[in-house]
Amino acid sequence: MxxxxxxxxxxxxxxxxxxxxxxxxxxxxxxxxxxxxxxxxxxxxxxxxxxxxxxxxxxxxxxxxxxxxxxxxxxxxxxxxxxxxxxxxxxxxxxxxxxxxxxxxxxxxxxxxxxxxxxxPCSVLGQAAQTMAQAVRDKTMGDAQLIYAELDDGYIPQAPLEGWISESGQPWPFVDEFRVGCTLEHAGYYLSWLIGMFGTVRSVTAASATVIPDKKGVTGCAPDFSTATLFFETGPVVRLTCSIAAPHDHQIRVIGDKGVLKLHKAWDNAAPVKFHPRRRIRRRLVDFPIGKKVKFKGAAHPKVERWGAAAMNFALxxxxxxxxxxxxxxxxxxGEYALHLNEVTLAIQNAGDDTGAQVMTTGCAPMKAMDWSE
Ligand SMILES: NC(=O)c1ccc[n+]([C@@H]2O[C@H](COP(=O)([O-])OP(=O)(O)OC[C@H]3O[C@@H](n4cnc5c(N)ncnc54)[C@H](O)[C@@H]3O)[C@@H](O)[C@H]2O)c1
Missing domain, CATH: 3.40.50.720 (NAD(P)-binding Rossmann-like Domain)
Structure with a gap:
């Protein structure tokens, strides 16, 4: 090369x-x-x-x-x-x-x-994403009908960010990260997989907000939370969440009529993809809690060891x-893929709290605490 x-x-x-x-x-x-x-x-x-x-x-x-x-x-x-x-x-x-x-x-x-x-990101070319895409193509969980994808990083402004230093001595740029925002920074980690698997997103219904007002005194911060419902042209509907406030959760679940495909680590090229079949057991309906690992049929790519939060090969x-x-x-x-990914990401990031929202005309006060001794 x-x-x-x-x-x-x-x-x-x-x-x-x-x-x-x-x-x-x-x-x-x-x-x-x-x-x-x-x-x-x-x-x-x-x-x-x-x-x-x-x-x-x-x-x-x-x-x-x-x-x-x-x-x-x-x-x-x-x-x-x-x-x-x-x-x-x-x-x-x-x-x-x-x-x-x-x-x-x-x-x-x-x-x-x-x-x-x-x-x-290029994690879409990695083993975890390619295994998930293979299972979706093979309809392991049946037709992909609904996908829940979470990119919640934990309450990042309270993390010891000043101590996050790269190998050659550069600090993690938290001021820039807060100003750019977690959606522009991270939504792509699952959007790239989803667009790779399902193609064009027809429409986005989203909201974004700032839920942590003070982030180490940094001014001009972008939203630190977003949630979006994505309607893909080919059928599946996706709920995608990004935040630097909610407890760490990087799982993706693809729900079909035969069960659920699950992966827990968006930032690990070697993360296992597991299939949890759905069964009727007498009068109960159960998605099996222990999943069966999906075997990747393709060739392996070079892996890198975990460094900080990620075990991703950035050179793929x-x-x-x-x-x-x-x-x-x-x-x-x-280029088309990058442009579409950018458009969907910006639609979520810039949604705010009233773009396309159905503003309510009714309302009520918070409820008084229940006291059964009354
Ligand atoms: N920090 C992470 O963990 C991480 C992970 C994945 C992707 N990224 C992405 O990588 C990119 C860089 O992030 P980073 O964390 O390395 O930021 P950083 O602030 O640590 O480094 C960016 C570097 O670019 C240089 N730079 C800025 N404008 C320039 C210009 N016009 N000409 C030449 N040099 C210029 C800066 O001087 C700086 O050294 C961002 O797009 C970010 O989303 C970051």
């Missing part, structure tokens, strides 16, 4: 480097960050050439390689556009862009120039993209 370069040497860049090491054929040619100290610390830790500017990066980037845009979400549009304008294929961290106008602009430019543009997407470029094919994580 040919070479890649990195723009952005922050927290996630370290996770990419650990992941890229599992693909020895991919050459990491260098990295650029606008912060010279970060650039120096990162490049010296990983022993790769530091690149002093984006133009210096363009000068060494091969045309059949991929530039990884690992900058903060607010910079994604600017960097994606600059790389595409310079004639390079781009892998963008999520979201593709923070507005649909910007995302569409990136998509249109890539299309006009015949370049590939893909966006994270760029590796698949390089393969597609070499074959002259579109990547599975195509």
């Amino acid at each position: 040919t070479g890649i370069t990195l723009v952005g040497c922050g927290f996630v860049a370290d996770l990419y480097m650990k992941s890229l090491a599992t693909f020895p054929d991919i050459n990491v040619l260098g990295a650029y960050d606008r912060d010279p100290e970060r650039r120096a610390a990162f490049c010296s830790h990983w022993d790769i050439p530091p690149l002093e500017s984006i133009d210096a990066l363009f000068a060494i980037q091969p045309k059949d390689g991929v530039i990884l845009n690992l900058t903060n979400p607010d910079a994604h549009h600017e960097i994606n556009m600059a790389c595409l304008n310079a004639g390079f294929h781009v892998w963008s961290e999520k979201p593709l862009a923070v507005t649909m106008e910007q995302a569409q602009e990136c998509y249109d430019l890539a299309k006009a120039k015949g370049l590939q543009l893909a966006s994270a 997407g760029p590796a698949e993209m390089l393969q597609a470029i070499a074959k002259g094919e579109a990547s599975r994580l195509s």
Whole structure:
């Protein structure tokens, strides 16, 4: 495989480097960050050439390689556009862009120039997601009728965030994370699987809110909770929840007429997918509590050890993209897929508390506590 370069040497860049090491054929040619100290610390830790500017990066980037845009979400549009304008294929961290106008602009430019543009996350290419997709195709649980997917991370603002430091010494950027919001940051982890399995989302009915008013004094925070009902063109209905307030819960359940498919760890490429058949036992109806592990029929991919909250190989997407470029094919994580994922994510994030809501005309006061001694 040919070479890649990195723009952005922050927290996630370290996770990419650990992941890229599992693909020895991919050459990491260098990295650029606008912060010279970060650039120096990162490049010296990983022993790769530091690149002093984006133009210096363009000068060494091969045309059949991929530039990884690992900058903060607010910079994604600017960097994606600059790389595409310079004639390079781009892998963008999520979201593709923070507005649909910007995302569409990136998509249109890539299309006009015949370049590939893909966006994270790439866990959809990993074993757990592919096992679930295989079971859905095989109708292990019957037809997929209803899906519950949770991306609740626990009460994050009270976690010891200042101590979350990446391997090359970069702090977890909690100010940026709170401002971007957990929906833009995380909804994609299951949306990418769902869109991969079922295709187009026809409509979204969603709400988002801020339930934790003070997050370490950070101003301008995005919603920290969202819930959405997604109606897929091909039939299934999905309930998706994201928050940094509710107790940690990353499970997904695919409900069909024969039982339930379950997976508990969205961020683990090796998480088991289990089938819980539904049975009638005398007058009771039971989804078996102990599930049967679904066996993956495909070939294994390189795994990375758990680091922090995740055991995901971040290089699966760029590796698949390089393969597609070499074959002259579109990547599975195509521009259309990235654009649709971005649109659905923004629809949920920006829903607020009254967009499309049915505002109630009746009301009542909270109930007085019950006292049976009265
Ligand atoms: N932190 C995580 O655990 C994590 C996990 C998965 C994905 N991501 C995604 O990765 C991306 C980066 O997140 P992060 O946590 O690494 O952030 P970070 O703040 O730690 O690092 C971002 C880096 O990009 C650099 N940068 C910003 N704008 C730039 C520009 N215009 N030109 C050059 N460099 C620029 C910054 O100087 C910084 O070093 C985000 O899109 C985020 O959603 C983060």
